[in-house]
Amino acid sequence: MNRILICFLFLSIGLYGLSNQILDTLYINQGFFQTFNGSTISYKSFNSASDFDKTNAVLTYSSIDTVSLTLINNDVISHQFRSASLGVSSVVIAPGSQANISIHAEQAGTYIYYDGQDYPNNKNLGLAGMIVFKNSNAASFYWNLKELDTLWVNELSNGITPSAIYNPKFFLINGNHNPNINLDPLARVVGNVGDTILIHISNTGNASHSLHFHGYHLKLLQSSEHPYQEGRIKDTFPIHPMQTLTLQMVPHQPGEYPVHDHNLVAVTGANLYPNGMFLTMLITP
Amino acid sequence: MKTFFVFVFFVATSLSAMAQEVVNHLLIARNLGEKVMHDGLSLRTFGFAQTLNEQPPIPGPTLYANEGDSVVLDLFNVSQGAPHTIHLHGLDVNQENDGVPHLSFEVHHMDHGFYYFVAPHPGTYFYHCHVVSSIHVQAGMYGVFIVKPSDGSNTTWDGGYSYDQDRLFTMSEMDPIWHEDSVLEHPHDTTVEVHDISIPAYNPTYFLVNGKSEQQLLEPEIALQTSKEAVSFLRMANIGYLANRITFPSELNATIVSTDGRPIMPAEVSDTLWVLPGERYGVLIEPLVDLMDSISISYVNMNTHLSENIQYIPVNVSGTNSLVELNQDLGFKLYPNPSDGAVFIVAPEGIPYTGLKVLNSLGQVVYSELEIKQSNQSQILNLDLNQGSYSIEVLYENQTIDVLKWIKK
Numbered sequence: 001m002n003r004i005l006i007c008f009l010f011l012s013i014g015l016y017g018l019s020n021q022i023l024d025t026l027y028i029n030q031g032f033f034q035t036f037n038g039s040t041i042s043y044k045s046f047n048s049a050s051d052f053d054k055t056n057a058v059l060t061y062s063s064i065d066t067v068s069l070t071l072i073n074n075d076v077i078s079h080q081f082r083s084a085s086l087g088v089s090s091v092v093i094a095p096g097s098q099a100n101i102s103i104h105a106e107q108a109g110t111y112i113y114y115d116g117q118d119y120p121n122n123k124n125l126g127l128a129g130m131i132v133f134k135n136s137n138a139a140s141f142y143w144n145l146k147e148l149d150t151l152w153v154n155e156l157s158n159g160i161t162p163s164a165i166y167n168p169k170f171f172l173i174n175g176n177h178n179p180n181i182n183l184d185p186l187a188r189v190v191g192n193v194g195d196t197i198l199i200h201i202s203n204t205g206n207a208s209h210s211l212h213f214h215g216y217h218l219k220l221l222q223s224s225e226h227p228y229q230e231g232r233i234k235d236t237f238p239i240h241p242m243q244t245l246t247l248q249m250v251p252h253q254p255g256e257y258p259v260h261d262h263n264l265v266a267v268t269g270a271n272l273y274p275n276g277m278f279l280t281m282l283i284t285p
Numbered sequence: 286m287k288t289f290f291v292f293v294f295f296v297a298t299s300l301s302a303m304a305q306e307v308v309n310h311l312l313i314a315r316n317l318g319e320k321v322m323h324d325g326l327s328l329r330t331f332g333f334a335q336t337l338n339e340q341p342p343i344p345g346p347t348l349y350a351n352e353g354d355s356v357v358l359d360l361f362n363v364s365q366g367a368p369h370t371i372h373l374h375g376l377d378v379n380q381e382n383d384g385v386p387h388l389s390f391e392v393h394h395m396d397h398g399f400y401y402f403v404a405p406h407p408g409t410y411f412y413h414c415h416v417v418s419s420i421h422v423q424a425g426m427y428g429v430f431i432v433k434p435s436d437g438s439n440t441t442w443d444g445g446y447s448y449d450q451d452r453l454f455t456m457s458e459m460d461p462i463w464h465e466d467s468v469l470e471h472p473h474d475t476t477v478e479v480h481d482i483s484i485p486a487y488n489p490t491y492f493l494v495n496g497k498s499e500q501q502l503l504e505p506e507i508a509l510q511t512s513k514e515a516v517s518f519l520r521m522a523n524i525g526y527l528a529n530r531i532t533f534p535s536e537l538n539a540t541i542v543s544t545d546g547r548p549i550m551p552a553e554v555s556d557t558l559w560v561l562p563g564e565r566y567g568v569l570i571e572p573l574v575d576l577m578d579s580i581s582i583s584y585v586n587m588n589t590h591l592s593e594n595i596q597y598i599p600v601n602v603s604g605t606n607s608l609v610e611l612n613q614d615l616g617f618k619l620y621p622n623p624s625d626g627a628v629f630i631v632a633p634e635g636i637p638y639t640g641l642k643v644l645n646s647l648g649q650v651v652y653s654e655l656e657i658k659q660s661n662q663s664q665i666l667n668l669d670l671n672q673g674s675y676s677i678e679v680l681y682e683n684q685t686i687d688v689l690k691w692i693k694k
Contacts (some may be wrong), residue, residue: 147588164350166588167486207588208528212374214383217547233547235375238528238561255380256388262563263526263587264419265487273419273482280388 020059025070028079028093028115028127029053033148035170037175037270041150042157043126045152046081046113050074053245054128055175056204058142058186063108063135072098082116083151085224085244089116105133109222110200110244120206125156130244138196138248142186143173145239145277146205147266166206169277171266178267178278189281193254199247203239209266209277212236213249213256222246236262251283307528308350308404309357312371314392315341316364318425320459322491323499331414337363343496345428345522348412350404352435353365354445358400358412362392364685367416367473371400374411374563375546377396377669391416403518405431407442408546409453409520409565410628415545417471419484423463427524429455432546441518441542446569448518452509454598456560456582457496457525458489468583480565487526492584492594499596500622503690507650508599509580511572514546523560527593530583531546533568534600536576543567562587576602578676579642579692597623598691615687617679623692627667630689640680641666643691645673655680668693 004198031052033043048057050072061067071081073093075253081090081101105111115127130144147168155162182188191197191220198221203209220232225243239245260267260278269275318330318341332341350356350677362369367589368391368662371383377639382400383389431453434443441449462485464469491498497507511517523529533539533556541553544566553567560566579597618631632638643652644668652668666677670693679687 168588208561208590209587210528210563212563214372214385215376215377215380217377217545228553232544232549234545234564235377236545236561236563238559238564253377253379255383257380257383258385258388262561264422264562265484265526266587268419269486271484271486273417273484275481 002044016271020062020065022065022067023070023071024059025056026059026081028071028073028075028205030075031051033044033126033153033175035148035150035270036275037272039150041153043153044075044122045126046117046129054126056126056144058129058144058174059113059131060132060140060142061105061133063105065104065133067103069101069103070098071101072176078117079115079122079127080117081113082119083111083113085111086113086131092117103131110134110202110224110246111203112202112244114204116240121156121161123204123257124206125153129210130200130204132200136196138198140189140198140200141189143199144175145201145203145209146175147207148172167206168207169270171209171261171269172278173277177269177275179277184201187279189259189279190283191251192284193251195243195251197249197251199249201237201239201245201247203241203243206241207266208222208238208240210236210238210262211259212262213257213259213281215253215255215281215283216249216251220245221248254283254285256280256282305353305355307349307357308354309359310348311335311359311361312412313337313341313346314360314362314369314426316366316424318343318590320496322459323497323501326461328459329466329469330464331364331421331426332546333335333428335425341425343425343427344457345412345426347428347453348430349433350430351433351437352404352407353508354404356402356404357399360392360398360400362394362396362398363393366470367421368393369414369421370398370416371412372418373400373402373430374413375565376402376405376410386416401408406546407432407434407445408520408543410546411522411524411563411565413524415483417473420463420468420471420482422524423460423526424469427457429453429520429522431520439518441567441569442548445548446518446542446616447516448569449512450513450522451518453520453522454494456521456523456529456584457493458527458584459491459493460487460489461491462488475524487572489525489527489593490583492582492596493525493617494582494596494598500620502596503622508601508690511570511600513572513574513602516569516571519570520565521558521560521568522565523562525584526562526587526685527649528584528585528587529560530563530592531560532556532581532583533558533570534576534578534580536574536578536602537570537572537600540569541566542569569601572602574602576600577674577676593694597674599690599692615679617687617689619677619689619691622690623694625694626669627665628691630664630666630679636686638679638681638686642678643670643682644676644678645670651675655683
């Protein structure tokens with residue numbers, strides 16, 4: 001029995017030695033979201049710096065990493081870091097305070113983190129992003145889908161729970177609309193024919209989306225909602241709220257090809273076409 | 286031996302020629318179409334026709350090719366106003382032929398535009414205009430492109446499942462506001478990529494299957510008729526802006542075998558199928574029992590996740606009870622259909638009847654009225670029945686003279 005225990009101890013130490021210990025910091029910031037048509041609304045984000053940025057940080061780690069994440073609350077209300085799919089939740093973080101949480105993924109994939117405090121109200125004020133644990137060196141791109149119903153966000157900012165039916169007018173990827181999505185290097189897919197390209201997608205909004213790819217079929221590597229569908233080859237990928245997908249593309253032809261929500265109302269923004277969820281991929285020979 | 290090689294070469298060459306035919310299709314873009322809805326309202330539409338003297342149908346004509354065929358698609362734009370294109374949705378054509386205006390080419394008034402591609406994997410694909418796509422697709426500029434296996438056979442793909450009949454159901458919606466001239470005649474500046482074209486709020490009031498809704502779904506070209514021995518391959522395609530939750534009667538033994546032109550391995554056995562905008566699914570059904578029921582299609586708002594409407598595709602599984610055989614087409618009518626409970630039976634001029642029987646989907650009589658006195662008048666039935674599909678038998682002296690299909694909402 002003693003030999004078994006010793007073996008187990010050495011094995012544990014060996015496995016522990018394979019994992020990376022990562023220190024990271026995430027700030028909870030309050031600021032203002034400027035819509036392209038001139039509106040300014042109060043908004044909150046998880047950012048990698050203490051300055052407000054409307055785009056929630058994309059946290060990327062290796063699948064062998066164990067992350068010690070320090071959370072600093074710069075806001076005037078309490079928040080909580082939570083990832084239901086990773087099974088972690090911080091303590092409630094008071095205004096001006098900080099907390100620490102350890103995160104490790106049992107398997108590589110795309111996950112969502114969000115504010116668990118006063119859920120889903122704080123989440124709907126902007127506080128939700130993507131965390132990716134990778135086991136591949138393939139080129140990766142990251143799309144955090146969200147919509148914006150400015151009436152809802154304004155009411156939530158004033159402590160009012162929205163009663164109106166959800167009616168978003170802005171459809172965003174990483175906080176941007178078309179044509180600015182193409183200016184975001186995290187989102188704009190670029191590569192060469194024959195490359196293996198991974199696209200990590202999270203939907204932290206409240207609407208469902210149906211992303212159609214021109215030019216290529218892609219392989220569904222990971223689906224948080226429907227794991228049994230993994231392996232399917234498709235050109236259009238539905239994603240429901242608070243779900244994630246990981247897609248693999250190996251382009252067979254060069255060109256510039258759009259990707260957009262095929263709910264064609266969601267390719268508009270503030271009722272203007274095509275200012276919504278639309279970007280292009282650029283594949284060179 | 287040399288003779289043998291020459292023979293093999295000629296056989297191979299001729300087989301290759303058979304497998305790679307050139308398929309030509311013509312689509313004529315029109316923007317002064319008119320579509321009469323199930324309630325009689327007429328909407329202005331855009332669409333694709335195949336002759337100059339027809340209204341553009343919605344959906345547009347279904348186009349076919351076999352895997353490996355070289356396809357030449359001629360878009361002839363006779364409409365005035367904004368140009369049009371053809372996007373070959375899911376066919377993975379190259380950028381030049383992809384139909385996205387600023388990345389490919391536009392086809393202007395009285396011009397022809399030609400699209401070239403080799404038909405890829407067997408499956409169900411869309412074609413649609415990609416100019417101000419939110420408006421032009423809603424206006425009606427869409428259709429389905431079906432790629433069959435290289436031999437054109439009734440199989441899902443080479444070496445795939447065999448089937449007896451192939452049925453296409455294309456779901457979409459229409460919002461009458463979007464069909465007003467003020468929306469359809471939008472500005473279009475070909476020199477910019479982002480147009481800032483104003484789009485109204487989307488509140489559809491017509492929920493369509495193959496361009497039809499409500500009582501129109503009872504028409505033979507929509508209703509699904511099959512028998513216990515038959516395998517039907519259903520192509521379910523959503524080109525609307527709402528999600529579709531499709532429920533098949535369990536007796537149909539629905540198996541989802543393909544999506545977006547690719548096989549699903551392993552196939553998924555399920556009575557429920559979600560088809561979101563832009564998706565296509567292939568579903569095999571092989572019923573084992575006689576059945577009179579319906580496939581329900583719920584139209585679900587993508588923002589609220591609330592169902593805005595349900596449409597029903599009638600299903601008849603029987604060697605002897607099919608709609609065609611039962612309905613002697615004496616001209617009895619019923620309306621409204623579907624309805625909440627009250628339904629009018631209208632007899633044709635000069636055709637008397639003496640009784641009515643209402644049967645549920647299991648063939649059980651749930652209501653009967655057998656002493657109508659030589660009536661040739663309209664009659665109202667107000668029945669407190671469960672939601673579902675019913676058949677109403679019209680009787681004359683205990684003989685069934687007509688059968689009407691009724692869907693109770």
